[in-house]
Amino acid sequence: MTNDPGESGLHFEQFLDDFYVECDEHLSVARRAVLALEASLQQEVIDRGLLDELFRSFHSIKGLSAMVGLQVAEQLAHGLESYLGLLRKAQTKLTSEGLEALVAGVIAIEQVVAAKRDGAPKPDVTELTKRLEALLPSTAVNEAVPKSSAQGAPSGSTSTDVAAKVAMKLVDGGRAWSVHFAPSPAGSELGINVNSVRAELLQLGTLVHSEPRIEAGGRVAFLFLLITPGQDPPQFTMKEGLTVTPYEPASPVVESDAAPSATTDSESGAARGGGSTHLVPANLVRVDLGRLDELMRMVGELVLSRARLQDALQRLHDIIPSAERRTLEEVNLVIERQLRDLREGVMRIRMVPVHEVFARMQFVIRDLVREQGKRAALHLSGEETQIDKFIVERMMDPLLHLIRNAVSHGLESPEERIAAGKSPEARIDLRAATIGDTIVVEVEDDGRGIDAAKVLARAEAMGMAPRSTNDPAALLDILCAPGFSTREEADRSSGRGVGMDVVRRAVEELGGALIVHTKLGFGTRFVIHLPLTLAITDALIVSVHGERYAVPQVAVREVIQIESTSITTIENNELLTHHGRALPLLRLDRFFGARNRQAIAAHHVLVVGDGSDALGLVVERILGLREVVVRPLTDRLVQVPGISGATELGDGQVVLILDVADLKRNSRNRKLASTGERYAGGRHDAANQVKQTGAKP
Amino acid sequence: MGVESRRVLVVDDSATMRRMVKLTLSGLANAEFVDAGNGLEAIEQLSLTKFDLVILDLNMPDMHGLEVVKFLRKHAAFKKIPIIVLTTRSDDAGRESVLAAGASLYMNKPFEPAKLMEHARHFLDVQ
Numbered sequence: 025m026t027n028d029p030g031e032s033g034l035h036f037e038q039f040l041d042d043f044y045v046e047c048d049e050h051l052s053v054a055r056r057a058v059l060a061l062e063a064s065l066q067q068e069v070i071d072r073g074l075l076d077e078l079f080r081s082f083h084s085i086k087g088l089s090a091m092v093g094l095q096v097a098e099q100l101a102h103g104l105e106s107y108l109g110l111l112r113k114a115q116t117k118l119t120s121e122g123l124e125a126l127v128a129g130v131i132a133i134e135q136v137v138a139a140k141r142d143g144a145p146k147p148d149v150t151e152l153t154k155r156l157e158a159l160l161p162s163t164a165v166n167e168a169v170p171k172s173s174a175q176g177a178p179s180g181s182t183s184t185d186v187a188a189k190v191a192m193k194l195v196d197g198g199r200a201w202s203v204h205f206a207p208s209p210a211g212s213e214l215g216i217n218v219n220s221v222r223a224e225l226l227q228l229g230t231l232v233h234s235e236p237r238i239e240a241g242g243r244v245a246f247l248f249l250l251i252t253p254g255q256d257p258p259q260f261t262m263k264e265g266l267t268v269t270p271y272e273p274a275s276p277v278v279e280s281d282a283a284p285s286a287t288t289d290s291e292s293g294a295a296r297g298g299g300s301t302h303l304v305p306a307n308l309v310r311v312d313l314g315r316l317d318e319l320m321r322m323v324g325e326l327v328l329s330r331a332r333l334q335d336a337l338q339r340l341h342d343i344i345p346s347a348e349r350r351t352l353e354e355v356n357l358v359i360e361r362q363l364r365d366l367r368e369g370v371m372r373i374r375m376v377p378v379h380e381v382f383a384r385m386q387f388v389i390r391d392l393v394r395e396q397g398k399r400a401a402l403h404l405s406g407e408e409t410q411i412d413k414f415i416v417e418r419m420m421d422p423l424l425h426l427i428r429n430a431v432s433h434g435l436e437s438p439e440e441r442i443a444a445g446k447s448p449e450a451r452i453d454l455r456a457a458t459i460g461d462t463i464v465v466e467v468e469d470d471g472r473g474i475d476a477a478k479v480l481a482r483a484e485a486m487g488m489a490p491r492s493t494n495d496p497a498a499l500l501d502i503l504c505a506p507g508f509s510t511r512e513e514a515d516r517s518s519g520r521g522v523g524m525d526v527v528r529r530a531v532e533e534l535g536g537a538l539i540v541h542t543k544l545g546f547g548t549r550f551v552i553h554l555p556l557t558l559a560i561t562d563a564l565i566v567s568v569h570g571e572r573y574a575v576p577q578v579a580v581r582e583v584i585q586i587e588s589t590s591i592t593t594i595e596n597n598e599l600l601t602h603h604g605r606a607l608p609l610l611r612l613d614r615f616f617g618a619r620n621r622q623a624i625a626a627h628h629v630l631v632v633g634d635g636s637d638a639l640g641l642v643v644e645r646i647l648g649l650r651e652v653v654v655r656p657l658t659d660r661l662v663q664v665p666g667i668s669g670a671t672e673l674g675d676g677q678v679v680l681i682l683d684v685a686d687l688k689r690n691s692r693n694r695k696l697a698s699t700g701e702r703y704a705g706g707r708h709d710a711a712n713q714v715k716q717t718g719a720k721p
Numbered sequence: 722m723g724v725e726s727r728r729v730l731v732v733d734d735s736a737t738m739r740r741m742v743k744l745t746l747s748g749l750a751n752a753e754f755v756d757a758g759n760g761l762e763a764i765e766q767l768s769l770t771k772f773d774l775v776i777l778d779l780n781m782p783d784m785h786g787l788e789v790v791k792f793l794r795k796h797a798a799f800k801k802i803p804i805i806v807l808t809t810r811s812d813d814a815g816r817e818s819v820l821a822a823g824a825s826l827y828m829n830k831p832f833e834p835a836k837l838m839e840h841a842r843h844f845l846d847v848q
Contacts, residue, residue: 036744042737076782083780084735087809090831091741105811207765218765219758222783234783236764238796244768246761310736 036091040141043092045310047137050081051130052380055387057081058126061118062390070111070118078126079108085133096146097136103156104129110160125155127391186233186249190271193230193251200232200271201258203248206239211264218246221266225250228258313413316374323367324560324653330359331650331674364651367560376416378456378465379407384420385427385454392431399438399449400431400469406456411463415534415554419465422527426467426550427452429524434471434548444545446470461556461578468549474542479503497637498692500540504528532685535561535576535654535668539637553578563652563681564630565673566643568613572679574652574671575630575641579684582631583646600629600640607631609640610691612682615666632684639688654681665690726753727845728771732763732786733778733807738830742776742807745834746841760784764792767799774844776837779808779819787822794823803844807832 057078064070086101104126110116135147190200205221225231229252237245249271252258257268334356341349382404393400411419430452438448453468476499483502502508504524531538536554555561555578563574564583584602591609592599598609609629629640652671668683729752733739736758743754755772757763759781767775775793779786786806793799803825816827826840 036741039737039741042740046735046737080734080780080782083809083811087830088735088737090809091738109811207769209769212765212769218761222761234761236761236784236792242796242798244764244796246765 037093040092043088043094044137044141046088047085047097047133050085051134051137052383054078054081054130056383058123058130059383059386059390061126062123065118065120065123072112075108075112079105079112082108082129089137094136094140096149097133097140099153100129100133100136100149100156103153103160104133107156107159116159116161121155122159124394125152125159127387128152129156130387131391189232190249190251193232198229198251198253199255201250201252202269202271203250203258204245204267204269205248206243206245206265208265211262214262214264216262216264220262221246222248224260224262225258228252228260311373313374316370317414319370320367320374320560323363323370326363327367327560327651327653328672328674330356330363332676333359333674335674367651371412371556372410374412374414375410376413377407378409378411378416379404381416381420381423382407382454382456385423388424388427389431389452392428393435396431396435397437398431398435400435400452401449403451403453404455405453409456409458409463411456411554412556415463418530418534419552419554422530422552423465423467425524425527427454430467430469430471430548434469434473436472440472458556461562463554463556465552465554466549467552468547470547473544473546473548474499474503474540475544476542483508495636496540496542497633497688499542500524500528500538501689501692503540504538532683535578537579537633537685539634560651560653563650563671565647565650565679566612566628566630566641566645567647568611568642568644571613571616572647572673572677573612573643574650574679574681575632576681576684577649579632579682580630581634581638584629584631584640586627586629588627598642602629602631602640605638607638607640608691609642610687611642613644615687615690633688637688639691641682641687652679652681726751727773728753728755729774729776729841729845730755730757730763730766730772731776732757732760732781732789733776734758734781735778738778742837745832745837746776748838749841749845752845760786760789763789767793767802772802774841775802775804776841777804777806777824779806780811787819790819790822790824805837805840805844807837 057074060074061070061078064074082101082105086098086105089095089097089101107116107122107125111118111122116122129152132147132149132152136149138144139146194200203221203225205218207217211217222231222234225248229250231248231250233247233249235247237247239245250258257270260266260268337349337352337356344352386402386404389400389402392398435450435452436444436446441448441450451470453466455464455466455468457464479499479502483505486508488502488505488508504527506523506525508523508525528538531552531554534554536552539551539553540548541551542548555576562577564577564580566573566575586600590600592601598611599606600609601607607629627642627644628646629642631638631640633639650673652673654669654671664680666683666687667680668686669681670678671681672678727749729746729749731739731742731754733742736756739756739758746752746754755766755770757766761784763775763777764784766772777786777789786808790804790806793802793804804823805826805828806819806824807828807830808819809830819827825844828837828840
């Protein structure tokens with residue numbers, strides 16, 4: 025690249041995307057730090073590491089915003105940074121107003137940046153700017169660079185500082201070590217450098233101090249002070265250039281009083297709930313998600329090619345001599361396994377821990393609860409659960425909505441809670457877990473629960489024709505009907521244009537499912553099931569009257585074999601008694617329009633869904649379990665109820681992938697008799713669309 | 722073998738900022754850029770290979786840019802290397818302390834691309 029960026033006035037707008045990403049990272053760090061600060065509101069001494077971290081986040085946002093010409097964010101960040109500067113110099117104490125301003129500031133910057141990204145009008149921040157100014161003494165507002173320049177700059181740690189720090193950390197046990205690292209070009213080529221060494225030290229214990237040194241002969245080395253939980257010396261995976269000695273307060277580490285030094289206090293890391301984001305080691309790379317999509321697409325093509333190979337092998341079964349055939353089949357199996365590993369490897373790259381999302385929710389809850397005069401404690405679990413980055417992005421808004429609902433509609437006021445015999449402080453649980461091939465995310469509150477009778481009455485008033493709401497799935501159908509709200513007026517926090525319908529659509533578009541459990545007076549729990557990843561999935565291939573369909577394995581609870589005689593028909597609905605319950609059945613051939621053909625005789629039933637939400641899909645044959653590459657049906661004109669996408673099998677044929685959530689909903693609505701024919705045309709259009717556009721080999 | 726390339730170390734904890742600086746200076750002839758994301762990494766890079774110019778941010782985690790300047794100026798091998806401190810205005814460390822510590826030039830972010838280019842050219846040509 026040799027383009028000269030011109031003379032002046034350049035605002036580096038081509039870096040806007042990077043700016044958004046980096047702002048997002050800084051805001052995440054800031055959110056966690058602000059929440060951690062809240063805990064120290066009452067304390068005399070505030071963790072300096074937290075203040076430094078927060079200061080740096082705002083400082084970086086300020087600098088970047090200025091570079092891309094986003095002055096509103098720049099000024100906000102500047103105000104916040106100035107306030108933190110005062111706190112750092114202990115010129116002012118952290119007050120609850122100050123903390124509120126920090127919270128509001130983070131939210132405002134987020135909104136300003138989002139508005140820029142979405143091309144939306146800038147949010148009004150005058151009120152907040154005034155609040156920030158009120159926190160600062162008049163001199164600090166305009167004087168960005170005071171004459172007494174060094175006062176806020178980090179001073180080199182003195183030996184007594186370091187010794188005191190070590191002594192403090194050793195109170196909890198453990199042992200201190202001096203780690204000496206001499207970088208070398210050879211080590212550097214092996215990836216052994218100051219960043220990788222420090223990253224490893226952070227894994228081994230608490231890094232108390234780090235500094236560069238000049239050794240005899242003018243060589244540069246680095247000294248780290250590490251505290252390990254145990255008494256044994258730390259074991260390094262890479263030893264090149266490293267020397268470990270037990271730390272003694274008089275050892276050379278600390279004699280260099282005047283030497284410039286850097287202080288690492290990983291205590292703030294612990295306060296943030298792990299995950300050190302402020303140190304970005306050199307071995308981490310940031311990758312555009314689009315490139316990973318591309319990689320996954322290529323893996324998908326490989327999966328298809330292998331399926332074709334397998335198909336060809338089967339056709340040649342009788343022609344190839346058995347010994348050679350066995351070799352070919354073995355190789356084919358090895359390729360299959362390797363492909364699976366490759367797929368998992370690519371998938372892992374796309375995974376991010378959910379704690380970032382959770383921290384953001386924590387922030388939102390905190391703000392909402394305060395605004396509405398409620399009291400609530402948030403409990404998080406499974407923050408380390410890894411979720412596909414794309415899915416995380418898509419789930420952000422739905423989760424925010426569920427959280428807002430929980431606080432606004434679910435939680436009672438402290439007075440109401442006391443009157444109901446509950447603790448005045450409500451509890452909200454945010455959980456994540458990986459269960460098999462699914463990610464389960466739950467939002468639970470111990471508030472008033474959903475009043476099914478009220479929901480029913482409201483639905484009737486709105487002209488809907490709801491069924492009984494004893495069934496949670498039916499209740500959810502009403503809650504998720506477009507435009508449905510039990511509140512006469514949408515309140516500020518919940519009524520932001522996203523309704524439960526949007527939440528459910530978002531979950532289902534990702535191939536997931538939304539379930540609600542509620543008990544009047546005791547609370548509500550929303551459960552979201554999501555697939556681990558989107559592009560490739562395991563599916564059962566079934567056939568009915570020669571038509572093949574793919575059913576995502578994740579959705580299938582059970583496969584049972586039945587006889588026609590065991591099916592009972594009540595008012596046009598077919599039922600099967602299974603596990604002592606009536607399981608409604610859905611015949612795929614009828615659903616997709618083949619009503620005139622004879623009913624199939626021998627059946628397999630795939631049970632999808634749980635409890636009252638369960639449904640049996642009646643199919644003729646089960647052809648096997650395959651790894652399928654999902655191609656979504658994007659053309660709205662050929663979007664078909666009950667179909668989420670298509671895939672290609674080894675023989676080059678296109679097979680439609682069933683949208684199980686949609687089938688369950690359709691079954692609940694029991695309008696199959698009239699809808700069957702309507703869908704028939706669509707099914708073939710959809711298959712054609714995929715044949716023409718989607719499934720290029 | 723043509724003209725020996727001139728090596729520029731760009732030190733900033735923000736990858737975006739480093740890219741902005743590199744884009745700005747991409748018109749420099751025979752320039753080769755190396756990134757460092759923090760102070761310690763910068764010092765390591767400088768100790769391993771020769772550089773002709775350092776563009777240094779101040780507010781970085783782990784080791785403040787001001788401390789990097791102080792360290793480099795104490796070391797004979799780094800005494801002469803030009804250091805342009807490029808930092809967002811803050812009450813953290815001002816122009817005076819940075820220049821007193823031995824930086825060659827202090828510039829504020831947001832920076833004027835043409836100015837940065839001019840200064841970088843100047844320091845590279847002087848050598």
